[in-house]
Amino acid sequence: MTSRERFLAACACENLERPPLWVMRQAGRYLPEYRDLKAKSSFLEMVKTPALAAEVTLQPLRRFPGLDAAILFSDILVIPEALGQAYAFRDTGGIAMAYRIETHAQIEALAPAASVCARLGYVADTLRLLKKNLGGTKALLGFGGSPWTLATYMVEGGSSDDFERIKVLFYTDRPAFDALLEKLTGALIAYFHLQIEAGADAIQIFDSWGGIIAGPDYEAASLQWIRRIVAALPRDFPVILYAKGTASHLTDQAFSGVKAISVDWTCDLAVVRRTLPANVAVQGNLDPVLMTTTPEIVRLQASRLLESMRGTTGHIFNLGHGITPQAKIECMSALVETVTTWK
Ligand code: CP3
DSSP: OOHHHHHHHHHTTOOOSSOOBOOOOSSOOOOHHHHHHHHHSOHHHHHHSHHHHHHHHHHHHHHOTTOOEEEOSOOTTHHHHHHTOOEEEOTTSSEEESSOOOSHHHHHTSOOGGGHHHHOHHHHHHHHHHHHHHTTSSEEEEEEEOHHHHHHHHHHTBOOSSOHHHHHHHHHOHHHHHHHHHHHHHHHHHHHHHHHHTTOSEEEEEOTTGGGSOGGGHIIIIIHHHHHHHHHSOTTOOEEEEOTTOGGGHHHHHTTTOSEEEOOTTSOHHHHHHHSOTTSEEEEEEOGGGGGSOHHHHHHHHHHHHHHTTTOSOEEEEESSOOOTTOOHHHHHHHHHHHHTOO
16 A cells, blocks of 8 residues: 555545554754755745755655655745735744735735635646656645634734734624635635645645634634635545644534544544544644654654554544654654554
8 A cells, every 4th residue: 555545545534554644844944954955045935946845845755755645845824925915934933924914905905816826836836746756655735724824924914922913803893804714715725726736635724823713713713714615625635624722623623524633732632533523534643842852752652642543543643733843853763663663
């Protein structure tokens, strides 16, 4: 069985000897070969140059051939950028958008949703290069932010500590909030179609800031828009939803139409597996901090998670969030070895 087949079988909750494994890098400056490339080109240059983006995507697979899936090297913020709101990285860490969305007029001035694809041709080119390179052996994952998570960056003007502006907009001016989320939802539908046509085997939606919404508002502020996106994609296409810090919404998420729910490290995954419908896969959820400890501790904790999931179907092994810059290569090696040799 190829890695790609293993990954798709897990999404379909088929019975497998061991779960497929992949890891999201995000702030993953842990690979020296990534840091070498980054010394020569900026992050955005790498993202927008298909040969470089494909190379960076493949780096973790070259170093850890046991990984079952590759995730496109890009960023969730390419969507605001394609809508007309550029982004950059602050010297002190975090994201700085070119400006803040504060008025109806600014929302109306964003580019039409369908036009984003014309500005994101580089993503399609990167995926096509990757598809060719992987030759169907590994699963190829596309991704995007959830409408809510993207809106937080657009309205806060970048990374935020308190998320006050986006919440005040939601509470005080629902028509403007809805107009912005409607725009983002349309753009993401077009963008995911582009990724699927270019060869993505699955799409992960990152609702990274879903956990800061007041509980009873999660549906109105985030989940309803995700549901609309999933409904607009090809029937049965594997969509994975990752929403950090949303434990009390996992059941609602599982009924949103997605094929898999990615769970952060704060949940007991075996409990989640028992709670969610059997036809929805679960992904996760080792604490990423373990990757900064020792190979022995990683082996122990990864085995503990695998053991807790023994006899279940529909598990994709993953970290509970992205790998951190401090992650140790030897810890990743221990993780890959533990999962791929599991019996
Ligand atoms: O494994 C991979 O290479 C996947 C590619 C990927 C990146 N970002 C590349 C990246 C993915 C899937 C993302 C998603 C993303 N981007 C999310 C959702 C995931 C999550 O963390 O919950 C979010 C919120 C973003 C926005 C973003 N981009 C942040 C918050 C940061 C970190 C900024 C900082 O100060 O550390 C980025 C930068 C980023 N995106 C890096 C990478 C490899 C690090 C860039 C670098 O310094 O080299």
